[in-house]
Amino acid sequence: MNKVKIIPKVNIKKLAKKASKTLAKVYKKIEARPKKSKKIKKQIKSKSQIRFFQKLREEKEKQKRKEKFIKLQTIKERNLDKKRIKDEELKLKNKELRLKEEELKLRQAEQKLKEQAEQRLQDQEQRRKEEDKRLREEAQRIRDEERRAREAAEQRLRDEQQRIRDEHQRRRDEEQRKRDDDEIRRLEAEQRIKDEEKRLKEEEEQKKLEAEKKIEDEQKKLKEEESRKKNEAEELRLKEWEMKFDEERKKSEEDEFLKEEELKQKEEERRQKLLSEEKNPNKIN
Numbered sequence: 001m002n003k004v005k006i007i008p009k010v011n012i013k014k015l016a017k018k019a020s021k022t023l024a025k026v027y028k029k030i031e032a033r034p035k036k037s038k039k040i041k042k043q044i045k046s047k048s049q050i051r052f053f054q055k056l057r058e059e060k061e062k063q064k065r066k067e068k069f070i071k072l073q074t075i076k077e078r079n080l081d082k083k084r085i086k087d088e089e090l091k092l093k094n095k096e097l098r099l100k101e102e103e104l105k106l107r108q109a110e111q112k113l114k115e116q117a118e119q120r121l122q123d124q125e126q127r128r129k130e131e132d133k134r135l136r137e138e139a140q141r142i143r144d145e146e147r148r149a150r151e152a153a154e155q156r157l158r159d160e161q162q163r164i165r166d167e168h169q170r171r172r173d174e175e176q177r178k179r180d181d182d183e184i185r186r187l188e189a190e191q192r193i194k195d196e197e198k199r200l201k202e203e204e205e206q207k208k209l210e211a212e213k214k215i216e217d218e219q220k221k222l223k224e225e226e227s228r229k230k231n232e233a234e235e236l237r238l239k240e241w242e243m244k245f246d247e248e249r250k251k252s253e254e255d256e257f258l259k260e261e262e263l264k265q266k267e268e269e270r271r272q273k274l275l276s277e278e279k280n281p282n283k284i285n
Helices: 012-032 038-044 047-173 176-279
Strands: none
Touching: 047 176
16 A cells, blocks of 8 residues: 655645735835826836836736645645545455455355255265165065075975875875885874974074074164264263363462462561561560
8 A cells, every 4th residue: 555645735825815915015005105296207117116016917927826826736635635535445445345255255165064064964864774774675685585485495395295195195095014114104204394394494593583683783883883973972072071171270270379379478478577576676565
């Protein structure tokens, strides 16, 4: 910013008024002189007087031009002052505009950060929902596989039972002598069926337990993740609280130390005062 030079202003009106008064006094003196004879009139028109009046007119014209110049200079200075004031106002307005633009940029940045934080939260929630959906679908798929396996095993069992019944019917039609052997084979077949049913049931139970264990592990993993985040936030809050508590404790200890020092100083002054009074018995009396 360019510095404006301050020029001390001359009181032009007073200067012009003083010059006008001086010229008026000169004119009055000339007009107040008594009229003389023709001989004196001729003397008035001498060269010296003509030069005087000519010089007087020139001074008057010069004074007028000077007054006019001073007036124009004053107007010019006023215009320059007005222009300077307008320039200062324009600079202030531009500065205010820049400040408002900076404030708007800060608000936009804050809004953007807020939107990004909200978007991250929404993304995390969406991922959690998708993971829950995936787990439900996985559990449903396992249940469907178990149901299909169970149905297939039951169908195999029914087929086997039908085959056994057919075999039994055929064997009953055979010779009576083979009845004992047939009975033994039937019992053996029934035992195999029981063993097969038991095995299928155990396999089905094992798959069911594994599926439930997998679901429980996934849910436990999610809960542990949420608990970890919560614990981290709690630890951060506790650290901030501890820092604040330490600062307040330090400040309290410093204040207590200053108070103790002040009390010690006062006690020392009181003790010195008592000692001085004891040394000066006149003062005690």
